Amino acid sequence: MTGFDQATAVRRRPAAAASATAAYDVDLDPAWQIAGKPNGGYLLALLARAAVDAATADHPHPVAVAAQFVAAPAAGPAVVDVEVVREGRSVSQVRAVLTASGQRRVEALVTLGRLTPAAEPWWQDVPMPELPALSECVRAPGPTPPFPVPLLDVVEEWLDPASAGFGVGRPSGAGELRAWVRLADGRDPDPLSLLLAVDCLPPATFDLGVVGSWVPTLQLTAYVHGLPAPGPLRVRQRIRSVGAGQVDEVCDVWDDAGRLVATGHQLAAIRLPEGVRPAPRR
Amino acid sequence: MTGFDQATAVRRRPAAAASATAAYDVDLDPAWQIAGKPNGGYLLALLARAAVDAATADHPHPVAVAAQFVAAPAAGPAVVDVEVVREGRSVSQVRAVLTASGQRRVEALVTLGRLTPAAEPWWQDVPMPELPALSECVRAPGPTPPFPVPLLDVVEEWLDPASAGFGVGRPSGAGELRAWVRLADGRDPDPLSLLLAVDCLPPATFDLGVVGSWVPTLQLTAYVHGLPAPGPLRVRQRIRSVGAGQVDEVCDVWDDAGRLVATGHQLAAIRLPEGVRPAPRR
Numbered sequence: 001m002t003g004f005d006q007a008t009a010v011r012r013r014p015a016a017a018a019s020a021t022a023a024y025d026v027d028l029d030p031a032w033q034i035a036g037k038p039n040g041g042y043l044l045a046l047l048a049r050a051a052v053d054a055a056t057a058d059h060p061h062p063v064a065v066a067a068q069f070v071a072a073p074a075a076g077p078a079v080v081d082v083e084v085v086r087e088g089r090s091v092s093q094v095r096a097v098l099t100a101s102g103q104r105r106v107e108a109l110v111t112l113g114r115l116t117p118a119a120e121p122w123w124q125d126v127p128m129p130e131l132p133a134l135s136e137c138v139r140a141p142g143p144t145p146p147f148p149v150p151l152l153d154v155v156e157e158w159l160d161p162a163s164a165g166f167g168v169g170r171p172s173g174a175g176e177l178r179a180w181v182r183l184a185d186g187r188d189p190d191p192l193s194l195l196l197a198v199d200c201l202p203p204a205t206f207d208l209g210v211v212g213s214w215v216p217t218l219q220l221t222a223y224v225h226g227l228p229a230p231g232p233l234r235v236r237q238r239i240r241s242v243g244a245g246q247v248d249e250v251c252d253v254w255d256d257a258g259r260l261v262a263t264g265h266q267l268a269a270i271r272l273p274e275g276v277r278p279a280p281r282r
Numbered sequence: 283m284t285g286f287d288q289a290t291a292v293r294r295r296p297a298a299a300a301s302a303t304a305a306y307d308v309d310l311d312p313a314w315q316i317a318g319k320p321n322g323g324y325l326l327a328l329l330a331r332a333a334v335d336a337a338t339a340d341h342p343h344p345v346a347v348a349a350q351f352v353a354a355p356a357a358g359p360a361v362v363d364v365e366v367v368r369e370g371r372s373v374s375q376v377r378a379v380l381t382a383s384g385q386r387r388v389e390a391l392v393t394l395g396r397l398t399p400a401a402e403p404w405w406q407d408v409p410m411p412e413l414p415a416l417s418e419c420v421r422a423p424g425p426t427p428p429f430p431v432p433l434l435d436v437v438e439e440w441l442d443p444a445s446a447g448f449g450v451g452r453p454s455g456a457g458e459l460r461a462w463v464r465l466a467d468g469r470d471p472d473p474l475s476l477l478l479a480v481d482c483l484p485p486a487t488f489d490l491g492v493v494g495s496w497v498p499t500l501q502l503t504a505y506v507h508g509l510p511a512p513g514p515l516r517v518r519q520r521i522r523s524v525g526a527g528q529v530d531e532v533c534d535v536w537d538d539a540g541r542l543v544a545t546g547h548q549l550a551a552i553r554l555p556e557g558v559r560p561a562p563r564r
Contacts, residue, residue, distance in 0.1 A: 243403035
């Protein structure tokens with residue numbers, strides 16, 4: 001098993017001189033894949049790690065990462081090119097591009113800052129879901145999925161049984177999945193692994209009965225709001241809208257102290273199968 | 283008064299040959315400013331218009347625009363450089379950068395697609411706010427704001443009186459603003475103007491009693507879910523989280539037929555004044 005830090009390692013190439021750009025060699029790890037494609041949150045973490053390394057200001061944490069997924073790369077070697085666009089007093093702004101087999105694969109705009117340990121949020125209004133104890137939850141994937149999901153060996157996802165019905169043909173219809181999430185290597189969460197957390201659950205369209213369709217992410221934006229406490233993360237993935245061949249999905253992540261520490265918002269493509277026709281809920 | 287289409291016009295520079303890149307001259311219009319800075323949604327619309335023009339595939343609508351705001355440009359001439367990264371069957375993916383006075387100002391990743399007229403959403407779960415009739419709402423800015431907001435002459439914003447208390451020192455504390463929005467030039471909404479709509483209301487931190495602080499957008503991602511019906515838009519801007527010097531704010535937009543047609547999600551910087559200390563709501 002490849003741990004998170006090893007799987008997201010970046011190796012800076014020597015640069016000729018002081019430069020606003022840097023290139024990193026990376027190895028896309030086959031363990032962090034779903035159906036032969038690297039997990040989107042994994043790629044976000046990898047791009048952000050290179051961005052943090054390239055910036056010279058004291059901004060060690062990704063606070064916003066907006067990525068466009070152009071084409072899924074295979075496992076193996078790839079390059080991340082980073083350009084530091086601006087280093088300000090409180091944030092640095094960076095562009096990062098992942099290229100593999102000579103093709104651009106992911107482009108990301110990364111905002112870096114410095115988060116303070118144990119800082120309490122000043123105001124939050126995103127109700128935290130109640131979850132049964134981890135020991136009473138169902139470890140994903142449950143029943144054998146129709147394609148290989150090695151990711152679920154390196155990321156433990158313990159689904160609330162009330163939102164795990166899709167695995168046995170009984171989706172709740174709410175368009176929402178809730179789970180405890182922790183890294184199988186025992187590593188505690190940090191801003192980099194939060195970028196993984198906002199895109200590691202199955203698509204919540206599963207809970208609408210749309211299980212057969214692949215839902216490839218087109219665009220994903222992640223925000224990190226605080227340094228997470230040690231312990232498992234509480235993750236809720238929710239569908240906001242489905243239509244016109246696209247899905248709007250939001251994913252909120254709380255740390256073990258009950259603080260909202262990260263949010264992911266994505267637009268994914270979807271092809272709705274004939275016959276699956278829930279009425280709009282509201 | 284400069285109408286929306288004139289203010290977001292782009293003029294393509296002649297290119298030497300068939301190329302994946304194109305450059306556009308634009309004029310940043312002083313009417314679309316707040317306190318001397320161009321509105322973020324206005325800049326999104328401008329970048330997206332250039333992106334649509336540059337793509338050769340039949341993808342006339344921006345469906346996702348993720349932008350990083352590097353430095354606010356002044357009114358006047360600027361250049362938008364567009365690179366078409368990939369043209370697929372259902373979407374095209376484009377990078378657009380706005381430069382002014384020799385400095386990069388905004389970077390955006392734009393996904394283009396084709397939205398279908400009158401397509402009903404398949405599923406939506408974002409409760410639409412009830413709003414009083416437009417004639418019973420309060421036109422923003424109401425009492426004279428402490429800085430000039432010419433934007434509110436070109437964009438009519440009719441606030442729900444229940445969320446307009448910040449103007450008279452009585453914020454509701456909910457962190458939410460609701461309004462009818464329409465262009466003062468009478469133009470009906472379309473995907474380009476929806477990009478403006480997701481970032482045209484005052485910051486909803488005003489409704490938390492934080493009125494004096496400037497809340498500059500660091501990152502803004504907009505999704506367009508459908509072609510809007512003619513008529514005014516219903517807009518709700520809501521704070522999700524405030525802490526660590528940053529604000530997580532989401533803005534949802536419904537058309538006159540009650541469909542969720544666009545969503546904006548942004549991370550903004552904030553400096554909280556001493557003495558303003560609401561307890562976290564949940």
